[in-house]
Amino acid sequence: MSEFLQYVLSGTTVGAVYALIALGFTLIYNASTVVNFAQGEFVMIGGMVTAFLFAAGTPLWLAAPTAIVVAAIVGILLNKLAIEPARGASVISLIVITIGASIFLRGLAGIVFDKQIHRFPAFTGEDPIAVFGATILPQGLWVLGGGAAVLVGLYLFLTRSIVGKAVMATANNRLAAKLVGINTNSMMTLSFGLSAAIGALAGVLATPITLVAYDVGVGMALKGFAAAMLGGMGSPVGAIVGGLLLGLIEAMTAGYLSSEYKDAVAFIVILIVLFVMPSGLFGPRSVERV
Amino acid sequence: MRLSGKAWALIALAVIIALAPLAFPSSFYYRVGALILINGLAVTGLVILFGYAGQISLGHAGFAGIGGYAAALIPIHLGVHPVFGLIAGAILSAGLAFLIGRPVLRLKGYYLAVATLGFGILVYLVLNNEAQLTGGPDGMSVERLGLRALSDALGLGLNTSQVWYWFMGVVLLIGAYLALNLFTSPTGRALRSLHDSEVAAGTLGVDVARYKLTAFVISAVYASLAGSLQALLNGFVTPDVAGFLHSIQWVTMTVLGGAGTVLGAIFGAAVLTALPQALTVFKEYEHMMLGLIMMVVMVFMPAGLFPSLAKLFRRVR
Numbered sequence: 001m002s003e004f005l006q007y008v009l010s011g012t013t014v015g016a017v018y019a020l021i022a023l024g025f026t027l028i029y030n031a032s033t034v035v036n037f038a039q040g041e042f043v044m045i046g047g048m049v050t051a052f053l054f055a056a057g058t059p060l061w062l063a064a065p066t067a068i069v070v071a072a073i074v075g076i077l078l079n080k081l082a083i084e085p086a087r088g089a090s091v092i093s094l095i096v097i098t099i100g101a102s103i104f105l106r107g108l109a110g111i112v113f114d115k116q117i118h119r120f121p122a123f124t125g126e127d128p129i130a131v132f133g134a135t136i137l138p139q140g141l142w143v144l145g146g147g148a149a150v151l152v153g154l155y156l157f158l159t160r161s162i163v164g165k166a167v168m169a170t171a172n173n174r175l176a177a178k179l180v181g182i183n184t185n186s187m188m189t190l191s192f193g194l195s196a197a198i199g200a201l202a203g204v205l206a207t208p209i210t211l212v213a214y215d216v217g218v219g220m221a222l223k224g225f226a227a228a229m230l231g232g233m234g235s236p237v238g239a240i241v242g243g244l245l246l247g248l249i250e251a252m253t254a255g256y257l258s259s260e261y262k263d264a265v266a267f268i269v270i271l272i273v274l275f276v277m278p279s280g281l282f283g284p285r286s287v288e289r290v
Numbered sequence: 291m292r293l294s295g296k297a298w299a300l301i302a303l304a305v306i307i308a309l310a311p312l313a314f315p316s317s318f319y320y321r322v323g324a325l326i327l328i329n330g331l332a333v334t335g336l337v338i339l340f341g342y343a344g345q346i347s348l349g350h351a352g353f354a355g356i357g358g359y360a361a362a363l364i365p366i367h368l369g370v371h372p373v374f375g376l377i378a379g380a381i382l383s384a385g386l387a388f389l390i391g392r393p394v395l396r397l398k399g400y401y402l403a404v405a406t407l408g409f410g411i412l413v414y415l416v417l418n419n420e421a422q423l424t425g426g427p428d429g430m431s432v433e434r435l436g437l438r439a440l441s442d443a444l445g446l447g448l449n450t451s452q453v454w455y456w457f458m459g460v461v462l463l464i465g466a467y468l469a470l471n472l473f474t475s476p477t478g479r480a481l482r483s484l485h486d487s488e489v490a491a492g493t494l495g496v497d498v499a500r501y502k503l504t505a506f507v508i509s510a511v512y513a514s515l516a517g518s519l520q521a522l523l524n525g526f527v528t529p530d531v532a533g534f535l536h537s538i539q540w541v542t543m544t545v546l547g548g549a550g551t552v553l554g555a556i557f558g559a560a561v562l563t564a565l566p567q568a569l570t571v572f573k574e575y576e577h578m579m580l581g582l583i584m585m586v587v588m589v590f591m592p593a594g595l596f597p598s599l600a601k602l603f604r605r606v607r
Contacts, residue, residue: 035400086589091399092346096545097588099538104581111574222407222534229404260419267408274405275393 002133007255008248009131013140013209015247016147017043020202021224022231022239023150024195030171030234031191034083034094038102040221041109042196045071046203047212048109051118060120068200074105075196076189083192084185102217109214122208139208146205150198151240158236167191171234230270232283241281245269296470299553303466307459320451321523322567327458328519329543329559331465335512336544337555338469342478343505344485345395348403348537349410353383353510354517355417355532359424361518362432362527372433376518380511387510391503410537417529429528432521454523461519462556465512469552472508481505513540546587548594557596 021039028036049067054060082097089097123142128135158164169177170187178184203212210216227246231238246266253265273281307327314320332354339345360379365372394405417424424430437453448456472478480501484491492498521527530536539562547558565583569576591598 035403082585082589086592089588089592091403092340092541092545092549093588093592095346095348095403096542097585099542100581100584100588102581103577104585107575107577107579107581110577218534222411226404226408229401233400261415264412264415267411271394271405271408274397274401278397278401280401 003255005132006134007251009134009136009140011248011251012244013136013143013247014250015244016143017202017206017210017220017243018223018227018246019240019243020147020150020198020205021220022227022243023154023236024199024202025224025228026234026236026239027154027191027195027198029228031167031188032079032083034098035225035228035233036078036083036101036192036195037095037098037221037225038078038105038217039195039199039224040217040219041102041105042071042075042199042217043203043206043220044109044212044214044217045074045105045196046200047207047216048113048118048203048214049200050204051120051207051212052113054120055118060123063120064204067204068197071200071203072193072197075192075199078196079189079192084188102221106215106217113214115214117211117213119207119211137209139205143205143209146201147240150201151236154198154236163190226266226270229280230273232277232280234284235280235282238280238282296474299470299551300463300467303553303556304459304463307463311455317449317451320449320455322564324451324454324458324523325520326560326563327455327462328516328523329540329563330462330556331458331519332513332516332540333544333547333555333559334462334465334469334552335509335516336540337549337552338472338481338512339505339509340541340544341549341551341555342473342481342485343502345502345505346399346403347406347506347509348534348541349406349408349413350509350513350540351517351532351534351536352410352413353387353513354520354536355413355529356383356386357514357517358432358521358527358531359417360514361521362430363423365433372435372522376515376522379518380514383510383514384507387507388503391506392499395499395502395506407534407537410532410534414529414532414534417532424529427529429526432525432527434525435522458519461515465515466552466556473552477501477504542584546584546595548596548598550593551596554594554596558594561595 021043024039024042025035028034028039046067049070050060050063053063053066058066078101082101083094086094086097122137122139124138126137128137129141158168166177166182167187167190169180169182170184174184177187223246224243227242228239229242230246231240231242249266249269250262253262257265277283310323311320314323332350336347336350339347357376357379360382361372361375364370364375364378368374390409394402394409397405418427420426437457438450441448441453446453480491480496481504483494483496484498484501488498517531520531543558543562544555545558546562547556548554565580566576569579572579587595
């Protein structure tokens, strides 16, 4: 039993990171119908910038927010320089553009920083906390708490604030949003900035546990993308459920079956879900008009 | 005699393949040339899937993995010539594509992308983890195809890279001929009709699911052959042949060059295979440059390099 609980705890911790990345995918997708494959690079930027500022003597409480701001600026630049000019391009062109951006950012990080593996200390100590015979790292609680805080904050922002409602309106119907006077371009910029900041936050929270290097972005993007698709693209609830589910499946497979095939089982589950529900667990049941 | 566009495309391709070696400073370039032609074969298959039928795949390297390891394993375990490994790999890939194609191709857009991505990763994981069969991450050596011996027996006096270059040139011409033929055939018309609108094609009596599956299976065979040939050229194969990055490379070549046309995609394969060789001078900046080129081309030439350059050329003339 304690073994099972251990897998649940570690699966949820990893799953919360995936969920944050998937949430970033969802935000950008809603604002622009672009799936941003460079999303994983924001996670990398969050971790790397914090690690380097910390190594240079900046206290963690200052280094982490700086890293998130840096990532947000990169996200906004990405939108302005590569996504906005390509408006109306096909799905496959957009995939190539954002993968190009991902390769570019990875190459840049390899030069600006270095190609070593980095970490910084956990926020509140490294001693595992015992929970009914299982253990969880204090940093794991930070990841879970951070994920929950982002979720609540995002929910309140999107449903209660006027700017958040404008973002939702843009997501629902771009043309209609324009007609009621919403500046849809600034909503897109906002979504990219916000999404990059959430990705970077995931990187900051997870780095003490998972470590960071210039090339961790691809793996992160794949997992986040898979989680978002599992949940149903465009649904924030789907992103969270998809992320947590993916983390749990991986932890259970690694624990009970084989750690080599944890990714395989995750993808098999995704394939089966998509075969049965072609738009994911919580995706809109889209009706195509001809 | 008036020649069709198809004939012109084939003649242009043949002339370029025949004349390119004149610009090769050393025999190392024959090897790069052979690699370009192998990638050209794979992207010709992707043109049928992306350009004709309008579908997406981020997992076609999975089929290359099957082809590559079939070429390696079948000669070892069955004691037959590697060419049978290549054929068996193609049959296996076609069968697998047929089986998974129906459920996978019901998905659209990004959902199709993630499903094919998942397929590629599954193949990669099996090749990587079943070490007692595949040698695991270190890969395994592949028996030679015996092209050099054949050329020596014929007294052609070519080295290995040269033989492979000319052999691949012929293979690619055959592959391109078949793909171009398909374009103008009734099947090709059906494929293009479902690219424009699946619903419209369906109402006109096109069996949408069947034609999508046809394109998927054909492109899987092209990818499998390319994987086998690459393994046979290198005399070595690792699980990376099935990796996500290999799939992405092929997608990028196809789209960057121009997904709609066979010549465009082969042009993309040439640019992106040769580019890393040229960029080794800027070793540190290689990835940055590659990413930058991908973004700039797609933003400013959404149709791809080849169609945009062709248009420019026509305007200048």
